[in-house]
Amino acid sequence: MSDLRRVTRFLSPYKREVAIATVFLGLVVLADLYIPRLIQVIIDDGVAQRDMNVVLTTSLLMIGVSILEAVLSIANTLYSVKVSRGFEADLREAIFKKIQTFSFGNLDDLNTGQLLTRLTSDLTQVQMIISMGLRMFIRAPLMFIGSFGIMFAINPDLVTVILSLLPVTFLLVTFFIRFVRPLFTQVQERLDYLNQVLQENLSGIRVVKAFVRSDYENKRFEKANMELYETSLKMRQYTSIFFPIVMMLMNLGTVAIIYYGGLQVFVGKTSVGQIMAFTNYLFSTMFPVLMLSMMAGQISAASASASRIMEVLDAVPEIQDSPEAIRLDEIQGKVVFESVTFSYRDDGGDPVLTDISFTAEPGEKVALLGQTGSGKSSLINLIPRFYDANLGRVTIDGYDVKEIEMSNLRRHIGFSLQEAILFSGTIRDNIRYGRPDASDEKVVEAAKIAQAHEFIMTFPEGYDTMVGQRGVNLSGGQKQRLAIARALLVKPKILILDDSTSAVDVETEAEIENALEELMSDTTSFIVAQRISTVLKADKILVLDNGRIAAQGNHEELMETSPLYQEIYDSQLGDGGAEA
Numbered sequence: 376m377s378d379l380r381r382v383t384r385f386l387s388p389y390k391r392e393v394a395i396a397t398v399f400l401g402l403v404v405l406a407d408l409y410i411p412r413l414i415q416v417i418i419d420d421g422v423a424q425r426d427m428n429v430v431l432t433t434s435l436l437m438i439g440v441s442i443l444e445a446v447l448s449i450a451n452t453l454y455s456v457k458v459s460r461g462f463e464a465d466l467r468e469a470i471f472k473k474i475q476t477f478s479f480g481n482l483d484d485l486n487t488g489q490l491l492t493r494l495t496s497d498l499t500q501v502q503m504i505i506s507m508g509l510r511m512f513i514r515a516p517l518m519f520i521g522s523f524g525i526m527f528a529i530n531p532d533l534v535t536v537i538l539s540l541l542p543v544t545f546l547l548v549t550f551f552i553r554f555v556r557p558l559f560t561q562v563q564e565r566l567d568y569l570n571q572v573l574q575e576n577l578s579g580i581r582v583v584k585a586f587v588r589s590d591y592e593n594k595r596f597e598k599a600n601m602e603l604y605e606t607s608l609k610m611r612q613y614t615s616i617f618f619p620i621v622m623m624l625m626n627l628g629t630v631a632i633i634y635y636g637g638l639q640v641f642v643g644k645t646s647v648g649q650i651m652a653f654t655n656y657l658f659s660t661m662f663p664v665l666m667l668s669m670m671a672g673q674i675s676a677a678s679a680s681a682s683r684i685m686e687v688l689d690a691v692p693e694i695q696d697s698p699e700a701i702r703l704d705e706i707q708g709k710v711v712f713e714s715v716t717f718s719y720r721d722d723g724g725d726p727v728l729t730d731i732s733f734t735a736e737p738g739e740k741v742a743l744l745g746q747t748g749s750g751k752s753s754l755i756n757l758i759p760r761f762y763d764a765n766l767g768r769v770t771i772d773g774y775d776v777k778e779i780e781m782s783n784l785r786r787h788i789g790f791s792l793q794e795a796i797l798f799s800g801t802i803r804d805n806i807r808y809g810r811p812d813a814s815d816e817k818v819v820e821a822a823k824i825a826q827a828h829e830f831i832m833t834f835p836e837g838y839d840t841m842v843g844q845r846g847v848n849l850s851g852g853q854k855q856r857l858a859i860a861r862a863l864l865v866k867p868k869i870l871i872l873d874d875s876t877s878a879v880d881v882e883t884e885a886e887i888e889n890a891l892e893e894l895m896s897d898t899t900s901f902i903v904a905q906r907i908s909t910v911l912k913a914d915k916i917l918v919l920d921n922g923r924i925a926a927q928g929n930h931e932e933l934m935e936t937s938p939l940y941q942e943i944y945d946s947q948l949g950d951g952g953a954e955a
């Protein structure tokens with residue numbers, strides 16, 4: 376509940392609209408309360424007295440009030456909609472912008488599927504309750520209190536008849552809140568789980584097919600689907616009991632009013648018009664009870680959603696600029712690791728990197744070699760501060776990366792992540808993602824170095840070819856080459872390629888390397904590679920083993936000093952294989 380209250384702070388820009396909507400709503404209630412009174416007048420002063428004049432004028436008044444009420448009601452809805460949709464859009468934007476501030480570590484905690492649910496169905500839940508609230512929250516108590524007040528004024532005796540219905544109503548509402556409300560929450564939880572299964576399956580459907588696991592996945596989905604079905608069925612069954620009973624109570628109340636009222640009419644203590652008005656007011660008191668009970672379920676669903684939304688909004692970006700962060704206009708590109716130790720979790724488990732120390736001089740080519748899981752990606756992720764070292768320092772030109780403004784730091788670095796990710800759009804836009812203002816010549820130049828120009832030109836639309844959902848499907852190696860071109864285009868002083876040619880054939884890979892070498896004479900580059908052929912020409916090779924640097928040096932040095940390096944070399948090229 377408190378999280379639901381906290382998200383309502385996004386209503387604050389709409390204070391004026393909320394106030395106007397509330398005023399209109401108050402007027403609607405007044406009109407609503409006035410109409411039964413007019414019915415009473417028509418019957419008692421008009422029909423009973425055979426005074427056509429009263430009947431006519433009061434009827435006209437009633438028509439007027441009805442029209443006015445309709446207009447007020449529309450006005451209320453228009454303002455409520457404006458508020459709730461505006462609230463929704465603002466909140467959506469806030470969540471999106473918050474996610475943009477996330478560090479890699481935050482993204483490890485909340486995966487894509489979870490974030491997507493929060494931006495869609497959770498948001499809708501909260502928006503719905505706001506919009507309902509603006510139309511119902513004030514209306515229900517006002518109607519309830521107003522109707523009772525007027526009934527007391529008209530005829531206190533008859534009110535006691537209605538009061539006898541209250542305990543039963545109270546019991547019903549308690550039952551509803553006790554048993555049905557948790558079901559709403561459960562339905563929401565099961566829906567979440569179903570969404571998760573669904574999301575996993577849709578993104579992994581190719582794997583499911585490749586491993587012939589359709590039967591298993593069908594069963595898993597069936598189970599989640601059944602569970603959702605059962606709870607939502609139960610919820611609807613319970614609510615279906617609730618409505619008819621309340622309706623029955625209202626009808627019983629009507630009968631009681633007519634019966635006791637009738638007796639009173641006989642002895643002249645009340646009028647037929649009053650009885651008519653009473654039966655109307657009875658509906659005005661019971662209806663809000665019904666609505667509020669219904670909302671109780673919605674509220675618990677919405678507050679669960681609000682908590683999930685607040686979890687995103689409350690998340691603190693793990694990595695932030697220090698207040699005294701500096702900007703560097705130009706850098707030389709000297710990268711030094713000083714006894715760096717790093718782990719993804721601060722839970723004191725085994726660190727992923729231990730005591731890493733090395734120096735990369737400006738313009739040097741550093742190759743990282745090591746088994747899968749040895750920490751290569753983790754190491755290079757520390758340079759652009761995707762994560763922060765726990766112990767030791769990473770410096771660029773002598774400045775600790777933690778002292779440099781993050782956006783400034785990353786502008787000097789060209790990065791091609793291990794997984795090549797492209798956006799929907801043209802090939803050209805993808806390549807110049809980091810420099811949207813780059814000229815077409817620069818784009819072509821980068822593509823040529825990355826050995827992507829040739830295959831791009833085989834498409835009829837060349838660089839304007841759309842990629843992604845509505846465009847061509849690229850092969851893994853083609854995507855990787857576009858990712859390299861994208862990293863090169865920013866003309867970085869530090870270039871990091873994380874296994875960026877793993878899906879590219881050996882020949883093309885060699886061509887990329889040759890082209891890079893010409894271009895990169897004053898760029899410090901870090902190349903993660905699986906193939907030893909890639910590292911042979913490196914100025915410095917770091918051999919990683921289980922998060923530690925097992926050996927460093929150039930090829931010749933390592934062949935002499937590092938048995939692990941020799942082993943890798945032999946396994947790939949064999950004794951007396953290709954020479955450096």
Ligand SMILES: Nc1ncnc2c1ncn2[C@@H]1O[C@H](COP(=O)(O)OP(=O)(O)OP(=O)(O)O)[C@@H](O)[C@H]1O
Nearest residue numbers: 483719727745746747748749750751752753754793
């Ligand atoms: N985001 C993460 N959260 C927690 N642990 C991680 C994360 N990424 C990697 N690890 C762990 O850190 C260790 C090193 O992983 P890393 O990705 O650095 O290896 P790698 O040498 O790049 O392997 P590969 O050659 O397969 O890319 C592994 O044990 C891995 O399980």
Ligand SMILES: [Mg+2]
Nearest residue numbers: 751752753793
């Ligand atoms: Mg890796």
